[in-house]
Amino acid sequence: MTQLPSSAASIGIDLGGTKCAGVVLDPSGAVVARHRVPTPNGGDAIIAAIVATATGLRNQAHALGLGDIDHLGIGMPGLVTPNGNLRFAPHLFGVTEVPLTEMLRAQFDAAKSPFSVVNIENDNTAAAWAEFTSGAGKGVDDMVYVGFGTGIGGAAVVGGKLQRGRNGFAGELGHMVVDRNGDPCVCGRNGCWELYASGRGLAKLAGRPGPEITAAAHVGDEDAAEILRAFARNVALGLADLVAIYDPEVLVLGGGVMSPPEPLVGFIRTALPLTMGLGAFHRPIPNVVGAGLGGEGGAIGAARLALLI
Numbered sequence: 001m002t003q004l005p006s007s008a009a010s011i012g013i014d015l016g017g018t019k020c021a022g023v024v025l026d027p028s029g030a031v032v033a034r035h036r037v038p039t040p041n042g043g044d045a046i047i048a049a050i051v052a053t054a055t056g057l058r059n060q061a062h063a064l065g066l067g068d069i070d071h072l073g074i075g076m077p078g079l080v081t082p083n084g085n086l087r088f089a090p091h092l093f094g095v096t097e098v099p100l101t102e103m104l105r106a107q108f109d110a111a112k113s114p115f116s117v118v119n120i121e122n123d124n125t126a127a128a129w130a131e132f133t134s135g136a137g138k139g140v141d142d143m144v145y146v147g148f149g150t151g152i153g154g155a156a157v158v159g160g161k162l163q164r165g166r167n168g169f170a171g172e173l174g175h176m177v178v179d180r181n182g183d184p185c186v187c188g189r190n191g192c193w194e195l196y197a198s199g200r201g202l203a204k205l206a207g208r209p210g211p212e213i214t215a216a217a218h219v220g221d222e223d224a225a226e227i228l229r230a231f232a233r234n235v236a237l238g239l240a241d242l243v244a245i246y247d248p249e250v251l252v253l254g255g256g257v258m259s260p261p262e263p264l265v266g267f268i269r270t271a272l273p274l275t276m277g278l279g280a281f282h283r284p285i286p287n288v289v290g291a292g293l294g295g296e297g298g299a300i301g302a303a304r305l306a307l308l309i
């Protein structure tokens with residue numbers, strides 16, 4: 001998994017808790033078309049939303065002269081097996097143990113518009129691959145991507161190789177326990193990192209919606225900045241663990257919570273060495289950077305990974 005994308009066009013879709021957003025990549029890997037619909041509730045409705053998005057993108061690709069696109073990649077928020085079974089997605093209502101690839105293939109076949117490749121990945125794994133190939137991690141060999149949204153997920157690239165794990169489930173970084181006596185998490189454990197460092201964690205800390213805080217701090221509100229400094233310490237706590245595990249050159253921080261990235265990413269950059277213990281004095285501190293591809297990394301990475309299958 002070190003090769004760069006091949007020279008075919010592809011479609012990538014990122015299915016999040018609120019929106020199903022897709023892109024068409026041309027043979028050079030550039031985004032040339034976009035389409036998005038709201039994420040509905042329930043497995044069947046989600047399948048329908050993916051089919052509608054993929055079909056819309058395929059039609060746009062036709063209009064652009066890219067012909068019939070054969071490769072479809074999808075990023076999903078949860079545990080996805082290499083053969084496309086979505087086993088557990090605690091942030092999607094009513095979705096568990098869904099044979100996604102099989103169901104999607106049946107729908108595309110019924111509509112007489114099959115794809116030769118339908119590849120499903122974890123959404124943050126896909127975003128990590130996009131950041132590694134053309135975003136903030138381009139040009140490094142060892143990188144950890146962390147996506148901060150409703151929950152937290154991510155993936156590591158080690159020696160240029162994307163780490164998927166034995167079952168495709170690697171990178172459930174949000175469920176590292178940072179307080180065993182903490183509140184219950186959607187995953188069934190207590191005190192997971194994402195309870196304190198996700199969008200929900202920020203809202204709980206601030207007592208109001210997280211986007212209000214990041215927007216206010218971005219334009220210089222000092223009270224909001226103080227809340228973000230406290231939040232940055234929660235983020236740094238988990239990042240310090242990732243540094244201990246992976247020794248990366250770069251930590252790429254993406255997801256809605258990191259948009260706009262400043263001043264939060266700067267606060268995290270300051271907090272990280274203070275959280276790393278004595279080792280911070282004896283080792284390089286990884287670069288901490290915001291994602292380079294904004295909210296489109298998941299869809300772009302899914303499209304690129306579909307070309308590698």
Ligand SMILES: [Zn+2]
Binds near residue numbers: 175186188192
């Ligand atoms: Zn958890």
